[in-house]
Structures are given as C-alpha cells and as structure tokens.
Amino acid sequence: MTASLSYAVDLTRRLVMCPSVTPAEGGALTLLEAELTQLGFEVAWLPFGEGAARIQNLYAFRPARDDGAAPHLAFAGHTDVVPVGDEAAWQFGPFQGAISEGRLYGRGTADMKGGIACFIAAIKEADTQGIKTGPLSLIITGDEEADAIHGTVKMVEWMQQQQIVPDFCLVGEPTNPTAMGEVIKNGRRGSLTGKLTVIGTQGHVAYPHLANNPVPALLAMLAPVNSAALDGGNDHFDPSMAQIVDLQIPDAAGNVIPNRAFGQFNIRFNTEHSQDSLMGWLNEHFTRIADDTGTSYEIEWMCNAHPFVTEPGAPIAALQSAIEAHTGRQASLSTGGGTSDARFICHICPVAEFGLVGQTMHQIDEHVAVEDIDTLAAIYTSFLRISCEAS
C-alpha cells in the first residue's frame, strides 16, 4: 500500500489497474476474492454464458457476527467497465491508477470500482470498531455495462434458488451529480422499445392513386410517442417520456412511393404504467390508424426494465443519517437517470443506490476526488453501524 493512501483509496486504485472492460474479468474479481476472504467471507464464483461471452461473477457471504437481530445487508456492484475510447486523449493511462492534484484517474474510478472498494473498506472498518454486523452479502458482477444478461439477473436467480434473501441491498453506482451526499436513487424507470414497420403499396410517385404510401400512416402512429409526456408523474417519478429514435424508408428512391416505412421509439416509464398497459394502448392506436389508412403494421417490442420504487423506510433513513453525518447534506431521493442492476435486485429485496460523484463516468479522463472515496467509505461504515445497532 502506498504510505499515504487509505485502504479504500488503495483498493480502488488496485481495482482500476485491472483492465476489466466487459466481458474481461481483468483480475478484478480475483483481487476482490482475496480481500473478502481475509475479512471472513466465503466466495462463490458464478460464471454464466458460453465461449467468448462467458462472464465471471462473484457472490460473497459472511455470517452474522451478532446474536441474530441485525439485518442481512447486501451490497451490489459491477467490476466491468466501458471501453476507454481514444486512449491517447487520456491525461494518464486509463488503467494506470494515477493520482494527481487530489484526484484518482482511471476507467472505472467513478463507475464503479470506487463504490466497491468503499464498501469493503467499510466492512474492514466496522470490524475494527467492533460493530456486530448481521449476515453480509456481496453481489459483484462482471456484466453490467454491456447487455447485462449474464450478470446480476442470473445471480439473483441463483440467490433465489439458494433461498438467500437479504433484508436490504445497497448498490454502489455513482448517484451524485456534482458533490457527495446529493442524491440517493430509490427506484428507476422502466424502458420499453418499439420497432414499428408500416406496410403500404409501392408505386410511381406520378400515379399515387395506384399506390398507398405508408409514410403518413407511420407518422400518425408515432404521433403519441413523439417527445411526449405520457402522464403527470407521481410522488416518486417524473412524467413518463417517449422519444422517437430512428426513422427509415428502406430502398428509398426519388420517384417511388415506398411500400415500407420504419420507425423506432423508446419509452422511459414510471409506475403509472406497465409494459402491458403501454403495449395495449399503442397496439390499439396503431390498429386504428392502419384501418383508417388501408395499411398494415408489424411491431417488435423489447422491454429491458420494469419500473420499481423502494418506499422510504429504516434502511434509507439509516443511509440518509450516515450521509448527513459525513457531508452535512440531506440527500434527496431520485428515480431519474438510466436503468441499473437495481432493476433485478428489487425482485429479492428492497434496494437503493448511493455512490460516488458520477460526473466523469464513461468519459475520457474519468476520475474521482480522493477525498470523496474516503467520505464514501465513512458513509458506508456509518450505514453499517446505524443499521446493525438499531436492531
């Protein structure tokens, strides 16, 4: 360990030096196994997928160190990182772990090796302070940044088979926009994609009476999902929003009325809707337009996330107290932003997310303030203490 660095900062740095761009393990999970074993965890490797797509995941468990009253707390995170992009544009090597002017640079510092290191540092510190922890689970995947099909979703299924049911799970994604203590995420929106093809009758543009142009029908079908708010939001969520993301006319030519037109849209939806309610509403609308225009349509749906929310309760209150103690801030609860692995974990237990400042995640020169890493480790330690002592 570099003399002046805390354990949390040093472990973040060692994790960053593992080149774990999805799907590569890069030594990151191996490093975690060694650290966790020293803290009394039993580690299970959970590989999923075949061949080049095979992904390593790691589940670690430590039994209760109290009389059985303290809650079973879980922590979830991912060690995989997004590609570095233009490596020459980085000030420091993306896997070098350079520290300069109080900042630790490297791919994954914010998203989210720092969060994982802080949680492990918090357990180590809790042990030093003699905090009697309940059962602890760590759910660490190597497959979050890509398709996320061989990661947390399968680990959660495995945990269900093993009848492992934590009382609460904290996900260490970087939730703070600009400074530590700003935002806890206590839910996420759902995401539904529709790929819509409208079929008309091809013909010469000069003889439109002999053809049926599918483009006006497509535009009418897409009208309700064109940058539209679908509801007024609710106590936990902003309004659901729909956006058109692609429009195409295959084999377009200047003198031809096309026979097909294609549009793709994405809906980020809150708990006022479900996948089924949205699909039902839009299918009805598409059918009405098709009937009116004498066209037909095909639709392909993909729903990769359902909305969820964790109502504020004891664990979130413990997290808020811990945050306030170390930052002076009252963290607000948010359900904004993209999807995360919390969408899978919510099927086994209540889940919330709190981590580092995410300002530079996925960017060239991704970095975090060294001070923020120590603050997060202190917050996680207080969270463990408050949760375990309240029981």
Ligand SMILES: [Zn+2]
């Ligand atoms: Zn992440």
